[in-house]
Amino acid sequence: MKKTFLLLFWMTGAACVHAAPTPVAPDFTHLPPAVQKTIMEAKGDGKLLGIAKKTEDGGLVFDVKVTKNGKPGTFTVSTDGSVSRQKIALPETPAPVQKAIQGKTIDAKLGDITKVTDDGDVTYEVEITQGKRDRDFTLDEDGEVVSELVFMDELTVAVQKTINEKAAGAELGDITRTFQDGEPVYEVDITRAGRNRYFAVDLDGTLLGEQVFLSELSPAIQATIKTQITGAKLGDINKVFGDTVVYEAAMEKNGAVRTFTVDEDGDLLDIQLPLGETPPPVQKTIQEQAQGSSLDQITKIIAGDEITYQVDLTTNDQARTFYVTAKGDLLGMEIAITDAPMAVQQALQAQIGTADLEKVIKNVDEGKVSYQADMSVDGRPRTVIMDEEGKLIYEQEGVALVETPQPVQKTVQLKLGATQPSSITKTLEDGAVSYEVEWTKDGKAQSVTLDDKGEDVALENK
Numbered sequence: 001m002k003k004t005f006l007l008l009f010w011m012t013g014a015a016c017v018h019a020a021p022t023p024v025a026p027d028f029t030h031l032p033p034a035v036q037k038t039i040m041e042a043k044g045d046g047k048l049l050g051i052a053k054k055t056e057d058g059g060l061v062f063d064v065k066v067t068k069n070g071k072p073g074t075f076t077v078s079t080d081g082s083v084s085r086q087k088i089a090l091p092e093t094p095a096p097v098q099k100a101i102q103g104k105t106i107d108a109k110l111g112d113i114t115k116v117t118d119d120g121d122v123t124y125e126v127e128i129t130q131g132k133r134d135r136d137f138t139l140d141e142d143g144e145v146v147s148e149l150v151f152m153d154e155l156t157v158a159v160q161k162t163i164n165e166k167a168a169g170a171e172l173g174d175i176t177r178t179f180q181d182g183e184p185v186y187e188v189d190i191t192r193a194g195r196n197r198y199f200a201v202d203l204d205g206t207l208l209g210e211q212v213f214l215s216e217l218s219p220a221i222q223a224t225i226k227t228q229i230t231g232a233k234l235g236d237i238n239k240v241f242g243d244t245v246v247y248e249a250a251m252e253k254n255g256a257v258r259t260f261t262v263d264e265d266g267d268l269l270d271i272q273l274p275l276g277e278t279p280p281p282v283q284k285t286i287q288e289q290a291q292g293s294s295l296d297q298i299t300k301i302i303a304g305d306e307i308t309y310q311v312d313l314t315t316n317d318q319a320r321t322f323y324v325t326a327k328g329d330l331l332g333m334e335i336a337i338t339d340a341p342m343a344v345q346q347a348l349q350a351q352i353g354t355a356d357l358e359k360v361i362k363n364v365d366e367g368k369v370s371y372q373a374d375m376s377v378d379g380r381p382r383t384v385i386m387d388e389e390g391k392l393i394y395e396q397e398g399v400a401l402v403e404t405p406q407p408v409q410k411t412v413q414l415k416l417g418a419t420q421p422s423s424i425t426k427t428l429e430d431g432a433v434s435y436e437v438e439w440t441k442d443g444k445a446q447s448v449t450l451d452d453k454g455e456d457v458a459l460e461n462k
């Protein structure tokens with residue numbers, strides 16, 4: 001099962017070097033006390049067969065083999081005594097996991113089950129044999145599939161076509177189906193010219209991103225990456241395709257994995273930082289806002305001369321996000337809808353209706369407070385912003401052409417001809433409505449912004 005640690009537009013392959021295990025004598029009295037305690041508890045009245053130490057993601061761990069109740073067992077222990085990987089039997093898994101495994105092994109033979117604990121998150125890696133094929137998949141604690149090994153002949157024609165094009169002249173390795181926002185993404189391992197690489201493809205066959213190497217990048221991008229990894233170990237670099245192309249890289253520094261993003265000009269767009277590397281005013285605000293919470297991640301976001309810090313934390317098992325300026329001013333915070341004033345709650349509920357609410361953000365701009373709700377309507381994004389009295393001051397949503405006014409439809413048809421728009425975004429701001437229409441022609445992305453009378457506000461070739 002592929003070790004994953006870097007979340008980009010897909011879950012990438014392992015960037016950290018895992019050293020080969022070094023055997024340690026079964027006499028483990030020289031190991032850290034926490035490790036000794038875990039081994040003793042796990043072994044019980046059984047027999048210790050062997051211990052091998054290795055480095056994993058920058059930290060020392062111990063692979064332990066024991067026999068208990070006449071059955072062999074293996075697990076991996078960190079220096080703090082926590083068990084990160086442990087082979088277990090089916091009855092030892094939660095009921096939802098058991099049910100999912102049983103459903104997937106109706107016509108297959110069950111192999112090893114490994115319980116994996118990573119920063120408090122627990123998953124179960126399962127190996128099976130189905131016919132003549134060895135397969136594996138990973139389940140979360142609810143029994144939902146996180147990832148699974150798939151084969152070329154099981155994929156859509158569009159996905160196969162992209163894989164064949166990208167893997168031309170290379171040796172094809174594993175294909176792993178993961179899920180992002182509920183949609184399948186295919187991670188493909190290949191070996192070309194002796195180098196292992198990977199790329200990611202969505203269900204439509206669109207290339208989402210691919211692994212690249214430092215020497216393959218422009219001098220400007222190389223220079224920025226080298227500056228950021230001073231005193232650190234460089235991990236994976238991923239070229240990510242979207243509205244623009246960016247390069248997302250991982251590094252290991254002081255025993256922790258950090259990521260950062262660079263654009264095609266070599267400009268740093270964002271970077272993860274520990275609290276101690278943020279300015280004192282930012283630290284103060286973060287510490288005040290994070291009281292009673294677990295601080296998960298701090299990301300420094302650079303937009304020209306403007307710097308913002310995005311802070312992700314967990315409060316009472318709920319993920320929250322807030323933003324801080326370089327001067328330590330609080331910009332906005334993700335909240336529960338019930339934390340908003342009653343007038344705002346009622347107005348937001350009316351706007352949400354049957355939509356799927358994603359998050360509510362309390363924004364603060366020069367002392368003025370507003371409330372933003374991001375939601376999804378039939379798979380299309382929609383955002384509304386209210387003032388403190390519940391008055392709608394901004395609205396943006398994806399719409400279909402037939403949902404726009406007749407003058408807009410007419411202008412779009414005249415400009416695009418037989419070409420279909422790839423997206424239409426309706427925006428209400430300061431009482432004025434506009435429609436941004438995007439399409440692709442001759443391989444170039446284009447857009448036009450129209451008012452509700454269908455008049456061209458701006459035409460921009462991207």
